Amino acid sequence: MIITDVLCPFCGDLCDDIIVEVEGNKIIEVKEACETGVSKMMGHERIAAPMIRENGKLRETTYEEAITKAAEILTNSLRPLMYGWGSTTCEADKKGIELAEEIGAIIDNTTSVCHAPSVLAIQNVGLPSCTLGQIKNRADLIIYWGSNQAEAHPRHMSKYTSFTKGFFTKEGRKGKHVIVFDVRKTTTAEVADDFVQIIPGDDYRVLSALRVILAGAGDVVPSSVGGVPKEKLIEIVDRMKSSRFGVLFFGMGLTQSRGKPYNVANAISLVRELNAHTKFAVMPMRGHFNVTGFNQVCAWSTGFAFAVDFARGKPWYNPGETSTVDVLNRGECDSALIVASDPAAHFPRKSVEHLAKIPLIQIDPCPNLTTELADIVLPAAIAGIEVEGTAYRMDGVPLRLRKLIEPVHLSDEEILSRILSKVREIRGD
Amino acid sequence: MELLITNGIVYDPINQISGEKVDILVKDGKIVSGVKNPKTIDAGGRIVMPGGVDMHTHIAGGKMNVGRMLRPEDGRRCIESRKKLTRACTGYSVPNTFATGYRYAKMGYTTTFEPAMPPLLARHTHEEFRDIPIVDKGGIPLLDNHWLIMEYVKSGDMDKLTAFIAWMMNATKGYGIKIVNAGGGEAWGWGKNVRNLDDIVPNFDITPAEIIHGLAEANERLNLPHSIHIHCNNLGHPGNYDTTLATFDLVKDVTSHNRQVMHATHIQYHSYGGSTWADMHSKADAIASYVNSHDHVTVDPGQVMFGDTTTMTADGPMEYELHMMSKRKWTNKDVELETGSGIIPIFYSRKVSVNSIQWAIGLELALLIKSPWKTAITTDHPNGAPFTRYPEIISLLMSKKRREEVLKGVHSAINKRAIISSIDRELNWADIAIMTRASPAKILGLDKHGKGHLGIGADADIAIYDISPEEDDPRKIQSALSHAKYTIKGGEIVVKDGEIVAVPEGRTYWVNPEFDGEATKAMLEDLAVKFKEYYSVSLANYPVQDAYVPHPVEIKTRCKNAS
Amino acid sequence: MFRIRSKSKPGVKMLVKLTPKKAFNIPVEAEVIKPGNFAGKGKSEIESIIVWQGNKEVMLGSIFDVEVEGVDDKDKKKIKILIEGDASRIKRIGERMTSGEIIINGSVDMHCGALMSGGKIIINGDADAWAGREMRGGEIVVEGNASNYLGAGYWGAEKGMRGGIIRVKGSAGNYVGEHMRGGEIIIGGSVGLLPGLNMSGGKIVIEGDAVLPGGEMKSGMLVVKGKVLEMLPSFRFEGKEVLDSIELKKFTGDLARGGSGTLYINSIPEV
Numbered sequence A: 001m002i003i004t005d006v007l008c009p010f011c012g013d014l015c016d017d018i019i020v021e022v023e024g025n026k027i028i029e030v031k032e033a034c035e036t037g038v039s040k041m042m043g044h045e046r047i048a049a050p051m052i053r054e055n056g057k058l059r060e061t062t063y064e065e066a067i068t069k070a071a072e073i074l075t076n077s078l079r080p081l082m083y084g085w086g087s088t089t090c091e092a093d094k095k096g097i098e099l100a101e102e103i104g105a106i107i108d109n110t111t112s113v114c115h116a117p118s119v120l121a122i123q124n125v126g127l128p129s130c131t132l133g134q135i136k137n138r139a140d141l142i143i144y145w146g147s148n149q150a151e152a153h154p155r156h157m158s159k160y161t162s163f164t165k166g167f168f169t170k171e172g173r174k175g176k177h178v179i180v181f182d183v184r185k186t187t188t189a190e191v192a193d194d195f196v197q198i199i200p201g202d203d204y205r206v207l208s209a210l211r212v213i214l215a216g217a218g219d220v221v222p223s224s225v226g227g228v229p230k231e232k233l234i235e236i237v238d239r240m241k242s243s244r245f246g247v248l249f250f251g252m253g254l255t256q257s258r259g260k261p262y263n264v265a266n267a268i269s270l271v272r273e274l275n276a277h278t279k280f281a282v283m284p285m286r287g288h289f290n291v292t293g294f295n296q297v298c299a300w301s302t303g304f305a306f307a308v309d310f311a312r313g314k315p316w317y318n319p320g321e322t323s324t325v326d327v328l329n330r331g332e333c334d335s336a337l338i339v340a341s342d343p344a345a346h347f348p349r350k351s352v353e354h355l356a357k358i359p360l361i362q363i364d365p366c367p368n369l370t371t372e373l374a375d376i377v378l379p380a381a382i383a384g385i386e387v388e389g390t391a392y393r394m395d396g397v398p399l400r401l402r403k404l405i406e407p408v409h410l411s412d413e414e415i416l417s418r419i420l421s422k423v424r425e426i427r428g429d
Numbered sequence B: 001m002e003l004l005i006t007n008g009i010v011y012d013p014i015n016q017i018s019g020e021k022v023d024i025l026v027k028d029g030k031i032v033s034g035v036k037n038p039k040t041i042d043a044g045g046r047i048v049m050p051g052g053v054d055m056h057t058h059i060a061g062g063k064m065n066v067g068r069m070l071r072p073e074d075g076r077r078c079i080e081s082r083k084k085l086t087r088a089c090t091g092y093s094v095p096n097t098f099a100t101g102y103r104y105a106k107m108g109y110t111t112t113f114e115p116a117m118p119p120l121l122a123r124h125t126h127e128e129f130r131d132i133p134i135v136d137k138g139g140i141p142l143l144d145n146h147w148l149i150m151e152y153v154k155s156g157d158m159d160k161l162t163a164f165i166a167w168m169m170n171a172t173k174g175y176g177i178k179i180v181n182a183g184g185g186e187a188w189g190w191g192k193n194v195r196n197l198d199d200i201v202p203n204f205d206i207t208p209a210e211i212i213h214g215l216a217e218a219n220e221r222l223n224l225p226h227s228i229h230i231h232c233n234n235l236g237h238p239g240n241y242d243t244t245l246a247t248f249d250l251v252k253d254v255t256s257h258n259r260q261v262m263h264a265t266h267i268q269y270h271s272y273g274g275s276t277w278a279d280m281h282s283k284a285d286a287i288a289s290y291v292n293s294h295d296h297v298t299v300d301p302g303q304v305m306f307g308d309t310t311t312m313t314a315d316g317p318m319e320y321e322l323h324m325m326s327k328r329k330w331t332n333k334d335v336e337l338e339t340g341s342g343i344i345p346i347f348y349s350r351k352v353s354v355n356s357i358q359w360a361i362g363l364e365l366a367l368l369i370k371s372p373w374k375t376a377i378t379t380d381h382p383n384g385a386p387f388t389r390y391p392e393i394i395s396l397l398m399s400k401k402r403r404e405e406v407l408k409g410v411h412s413a414i415n416k417r418a419i420i421s422s423i424d425r426e427l428n429w430a431d432i433a434i435m436t437r438a439s440p441a442k443i444l445g446l447d448k449h450g451k452g453h454l455g456i457g458a459d460a461d462i463a464i465y466d467i468s469p470e471e472d473d474p475r476k477i478q479s480a481l482s483h484a485k486y487t488i489k490g491g492e493i494v495v496k497d498g499e500i501v502a503v504p505e506g507r508t509y510w511v512n513p514e515f516d517g518e519a520t521k522a523m524l525e526d527l528a529v530k531f532k533e534y535y536s537v538s539l540a541n542y543p544v545q546d547a548y549v550p551h552p553v554e555i556k557t558r559c560k561n562a563s
Numbered sequence C: 001m002f003r004i005r006s007k008s009k010p011g012v013k014m015l016v017k018l019t020p021k022k023a024f025n026i027p028v029e030a031e032v033i034k035p036g037n038f039a040g041k042g043k044s045e046i047e048s049i050i051v052w053q054g055n056k057e058v059m060l061g062s063i064f065d066v067e068v069e070g071v072d073d074k075d076k077k078k079i080k081i082l083i084e085g086d087a088s089r090i091k092r093i094g095e096r097m098t099s100g101e102i103i104i105n106g107s108v109d110m111h112c113g114a115l116m117s118g119g120k121i122i123i124n125g126d127a128d129a130w131a132g133r134e135m136r137g138g139e140i141v142v143e144g145n146a147s148n149y150l151g152a153g154y155w156g157a158e159k160g161m162r163g164g165i166i167r168v169k170g171s172a173g174n175y176v177g178e179h180m181r182g183g184e185i186i187i188g189g190s191v192g193l194l195p196g197l198n199m200s201g202g203k204i205v206i207e208g209d210a211v212l213p214g215g216e217m218k219s220g221m222l223v224v225k226g227k228v229l230e231m232l233p234s235f236r237f238e239g240k241e242v243l244d245s246i247e248l249k250k251f252t253g254d255l256a257r258g259g260s261g262t263l264y265i266n267s268i269p270e271v
């Protein structure tokens, strides 16, 4: 069976033009996706069955037992943490948030360690932005800042930016100017017209310099800022002002370098001020396919995009305090539920050490480093391959993930909803 | 479940009941003429009305959520814990979805329409609808800046235009046609705007006037329950009342089946005289006199109330202008081929002349428009103020004394540049029942689908307020309207003594116009090209799937003279 | 170290001494610890005041040994709270405090003195992040070091600290006085990144060093008497001026946002 217009459940580009061939409940061919997408969709090693750790070793068990144990742990915790949600459906996110409310947990997603600074910056200055199609049809100046999407979002340039043609961009690549700002010459930089190398940690100063030049007070700018000669900065500002439609994409090179949210706020402010001269948009390059979706669901159901602490019943939002790595580094939480994410592989050592100390529940389709620390492992169906559901592309466009084959395991949503019922049962409501 | 509401003083304007003691019987979610074994509610001389209908409130979808993400400092206001029945609530001007449903229900409202749904993001709006408990909802898609719409209007191809709108209602599960600053959204794609009805939309060789007229005609061909719903061009500019009157006049020749052909929303923002902010003044009298002498237009005021709130509209260039004036944080989001939006916090200060005049204009419009059937009470939530301030607004409309109290503390410019202090009219309960229930339901065309009245067969959406009609203390009025004694939704008691006691899921109204002309096929070919070449999603993934509308109320219409 | 002033000091009518019973990891949220809240209460009443630890409510008496000396005459100004020991896992001490005095002989957790509008808090130890957040008045003294976001605002809010004074004897972290609009912050040591970020009023004096001072500064006054380790490229040099008997270089900015704040610095890095 051939299934068309399939969504790729991997990166924030959320490509929806994939063609998949299925035979005997197995995906045998994936077309149109990039290599990363193909390999994700073709399948991975899976967790075979629910497991519980006993005497230091995981043993297989039933969903019933694992879910009961998980519910007991969560019910008895004073400060449970629920983290992950990068690669699951909004329907699962909703259940997760309901569970967090019920047990008085902190709920947080992978935004916390990638684009939290973007969210915080937006709260500071806003975000003049647009959908990706707007860029495809209009943009003649494309800037990537600290974002190597040639690797992280392989089809980004061919679908939405540099190499695509749209209504007002019929010339394609020829009619566009591409600038890359980064601390090293990335693969993205290699296909750009301009590469601007910045001394690591100096993004903030370079952005301030661009803004002060734009504001007409360039005389105060020294001859070189962050390793970039002043003439180059002036040239770039002129190019920005004379573009018809410019866009600045930024990635973790900007969000995770020194001054985090304020780098991003500075970049957004630059774009905002450029709107006095021409049309300019700015967009965070979000990583996992539905990391944006969690922020959306969390915002409409709790009022805040991530890092929400329900301990006192009233939601309290304070990244830096209620964000996962901070909670773990301070050793605040006494249990954790990790959904569709692998913190053990990506977190700072101190955080992982605390995760190893506390009762840890994992819900994931695939074994990963976090599995090795987990006390309870609940295998899940893969969102977008074995379960339908909603995902939000990096620009906030919501799309429906398809179900391509029958799952063996329960979905994240179903597992969470059973945990929630169990919790209610234990508490006698 | 059966209910008998007895001893209530009922206001049901659609059925010509105005403050009479009549029993109301409820069975299976509807108003009925007989019940067997009902639970009795003794209303004890209190006021009973149909459930409130808010025809224009930005409660769900991309914009509102952007607002929430933009403003955690607003989110931390009005916080309430989770309770046994209810989820945690946050936010004042950008409330979370749960708070939105509960707060409406507590005010006796049972139907709320989101009037600005970007088609590409309609799925998002519907997702949030699912998480707004209790109230019924509907979403009106933004269509005026859509490339295909502009192309069809330009080429005069009414069949394809009609076919495309019909397709869009299905694809977005939408309720009607929303127009926002016609043509301005596309111009804003280049950082530009259109000001006047005859300005040319860049690259599309079409004018706002043509778009508006074309859509009004298509709306009537499709027999949609609601008329076009328009946010006029030139919002918020001194002297814009001219554009507003010209917009009204534009559709005078369009005929409809027994309702308005244009609903012009948040008209307060469109009733300004003068040429700069220094001489900006109220033209509410000019606008009201037009509305009083014509039957093809209805309006809602979009009342401004003093305090902090968040503005959000599809009028991207206007929000940018606001940002340039206040320099406050600004979010913009243009949507490919379709529309855009802007969001910015605002503080309406009684010490600022313009804000004081804006406050006055909203009230003036509501008081100068003679027939309450031509208007409705709105704040364009959250643009003028959050909807939770309706009770206060109603008390102002019902009490000149209260208006005078407020007038003492506002900017003195109001004396010369607004009319409010010269208006003596005080609305009565019948007027209020019309403007908060019967009229918005009628304007939306929902009266024929059981909303806004308590006749036999109507939805059993009922509000009982802890006040009797004789009571004229404005503060008592405000407090009674803020905390309904009872709110009944679909025959179920959802609020008792101002507290939520049940949380059913609301339904979603959408319109399915039947249109099977030849034009549909040709239109679909055009559409396929748009998706292949210009959209960033594929056509197959665009329409909102049924899964997003779990409790639909589909209203079918038949097209007139399809060729 | 600062010594506790005797309760017999004129002006103090009631002394509430809280001695932490044991160390714990899960923080206690104790905005209830403020003089106004203890007024008119005896030992057992104070012990039964509820605080949160994680998602459970516990009584203050289970966290602290409570001793009460003297009687309150309802004049909140004359109530003094003494926390005798480590409070580095106790958040929100003195939040929204309006009067009286709190002395902590140890360190405190986040949000100490947040939103306070009067009275005085003395921390004989370190203060974790957001001390004096959105402060309106009163005084906070940190004998040790302060962490990030000292005297800062809340996420998304355009106004942070609006009044009062914060003195830190040691150093402070990043973003001191973020969105500050009024009041004064004095740091004896050095600070991290971007002090005075987005400030639009008030005064910050840093005796030690700072990195990138004054980003997004709109107005107000920021003084760095030590070294500016890195300087923003968006400030204009206006000349030299003598301030507190030291000659300093005066700059205005942040011109990137068209700001007109005043930044005084002693030495800038070579570029």
Ligand code: SF4
Pocket (backbone or CB within 6 Å): A008, A009, A010, A011, A012, A013, A014, A015, A032, A033, A034, A035, A036, A037, A038, A153, A154, A155, A156
């Ligand atoms: S670019 Fe991203 S979404 Fe598209 S196919 Fe590759 S991995 Fe999948």
Ligand SMILES: [Zn+2]
Pocket (backbone or CB within 6 Å): B056, B058, B115, B116, B265, B266, B313, B380, B383
């Ligand atoms: Zn509106």
